[in-house]
Amino acid sequence: MENHISNNKNIKKIRVCCSGSCCGFGAEKIMDEIEDSLYNDKIKGIEEEIDLDYCGCRGFCAHSPVVEIDDDRYVFDSRPETIVEEIKKGGEDMSGQMFVVERNGDFIYKLDGDFLEDI
Ligand code: FES
Numbered sequence: 001m002e003n004h005i006s007n008n009k010n011i012k013k014i015r016v017c018c019s020g021s022c023c024g025f026g027a028e029k030i031m032d033e034i035e036d037s038l039y040n041d042k043i044k045g046i047e048e049e050i051d052l053d054y055c056g057c058r059g060f061c062a063h064s065p066v067v068e069i070d071d072d073r074y075v076f077d078s079r080p081e082t083i084v085e086e087i088k089k090g091g092e093d094m095s096g097q098m099f100v101v102e103r104n105g106d107f108i109y110k111l112d113g114d115f116l117e118d119i
Helices: 020-024 027-039 083-089
Strands: 012-017 050-055 067-069 073-075 098-103 106-111
Touching: 012 027, 020 027, 027 050, 027 083, 067 083, 073 083
Parallel strands: 012 050
Antiparallel strands: 012 067, 067 073, 098 106
């Protein structure tokens, strides 16, 4: 997979969760569709450059596959047929509803109110 990394402050960061549940529900097909859209300019208009990569579990496994946009917006239950349009819409704003903890050097994102023991 090609990674679109830039130091541009206006960068749009997209992360496709590739942990257990999201992987099982088609995260690779979601990534393929996003990559294809980047190469074919279908996604143009969001930002000039996009930092695209896989990521670990974000704590929304019940809504797999999950796509994270700029750290605090999410597309849940994503599907290859609709993911590009959902990204263009900006995803669901989850800022203020999550907290981040670090465990064994990994950052773990979890909804407020959920128990850390569950992750
Ligand atoms: S496995 Fe993707 S959010 Fe948990």
